[in-house]
Amino acid sequence: MRAQTLLAEPGTYRICTPEGVNLSFQVATVGDRASAFLLDLAIIVLTTLAIGLLAILSGGETGIAFTLVASFLLFNFYFSFFELRWSGMTYGKRQLGLRVIARDGGSLSADMILARNLMRDLEFYLPLTALAAPETLIPQGRGWGVLVGLGWIFVFALMPFFGKYRLRCGDLIAGTMVVREPKTLLLSDLTLERPIGQEEDQTESQEFVFSTQQLNLYGIYELQILEDLFRRHGEGQASKELLNTVCEKIKKKIEWPRSKWNVDTLRFLRSFYKAQRAHLEKKLLFGERKEQKSSKQSP
């Protein structure tokens, strides 16, 4: 039963820390990564241009020699340098809230960072050359041969579009991946929350009483959907109608007596959430975890 909850949701990646705790990270989207890359690329190109301009102004061949070496270092080691310094982030990744992590859950080593960034040659600079000047890569060839060769080159550039973890060639050979930087935001507990402008309502808990049978119908998944609904309602993202629909469904499901059918939606849902959570948490303490409504009851 427990293993089921540890399955990663789509779009997330689960690692096991050395302490034996599972953490899930959100896989960065291709769009975010492309934007981060373009930001970094802009920095590289502008810096190179600035150095080159200075070299030309100062005159002399030493300046040009310096520009050559500097542009080589920038194009090949800019990413490695910052990912080493900022543990897995470059300027662009910082702006987009992305970070490189090791896929095995261990620490991100210098070798991994270097390995993933040395591959940029194959993934970006080579396809770029292929676009701009294909004849430098495949000098003498027939049309179709050139086409196949170039197609092959583009497979490497487009790698992140395949596979659910959006790995590029560099991530594949280094054992890394790019995730969203985790955010932390603690909201108040719903069971302690009171509707605004209302004193603590003792009657609420007595107003609706749910039997064990009724509480046995739903599982954790439904409980957390309900929690999500409350929070979205609080932020004004879920309409009152939606709450009403949900309320009707719950009442039907748990066979709420027809005589008491007309209830205040919010108050009803809130007390149902409280009762349901208390019930499920109690069962959890006894080692019984009911994932969702279809889950079988253990004897």
Added chain:
Amino acid sequence: MNLSAKDLHQLPVLYRSAVSSLSVARAISLDKNLLDYLEGLVSRAYLLVYSNKRPPKEVIAEFLASRFPITVFFYWKFVAFASGLLTLGFLCGFVLTLNDPERYVSFVPSEVAQGHSPASSTESLKRQLYSENEPADGLTLFASFLFTHNAKIGILCFSLGFAAGLPVVVLLFYNGLILGAMTALYYSRGLGAEFLAWVMGHGVTELAALFFCGAAGLVLGNALMFPGQYTRSTSLALHGRKVVPMVIGAVLMFFVAAVFEGYFRQLVNVVAIRWLVAGGTLFFWVWYFAWVGRKHTSDAGSNLTS
């Protein structure tokens, strides 16, 4: 981002307690918001606690003293294979060009030939091997061009290994072919030994670096094609990061080679000294990789053989 020493001291302790809070919460609470918050907190702390920060000086010293030679020593079979490929190309180029000098033109690209062809006179070929003194300014530009050009090819050689290693084989063989064809041209004019002295002063270092990059590419290709007991992605990830010191080391060697080629070759015109430098560098690299590499491999019990 910057933590004070006191905060840093507390970080692991706080991290541990957050981890255990998360474990407890997962066992008893169903408040999704609380669970998400704790998980986010632990994830952020995890990234900090397990980031790998060491003083650069220490890393560089360790790299030169042991990691680079150990890696080369560990993958010596691939290095041998890469050098074998280039030697094969060299022999083919040499024999073919000797039999028909016109083939020189088809083997050697024009930018490498620098205007020399089988039609050039022996005099002009000889002149290329002995340069008049040039201003030092031009030499620096020449050396930095050589370094960036060669290092780029080296890195490309490594990354092409991802394409199943096939392009690496072609690249190594073709470079051998060029070298063989050039040697054949000079050999046919009785300048063979002088040509090799001219090339090998820096060539020993440069070729070794090229072998390493090629070998690293072959390691990638091998990991992809023949993953053995692992899945392909695990095998790639395992070997990719393991072989990286070899590529970084090779880039440094390209730098050394460019200094030799850019300054030494242009400034020293005595054949005997050129041979001496070639022999000296060869001896140094063999000692460095075979002896230092082997010593550290047996010392450490090798963390590479995992």
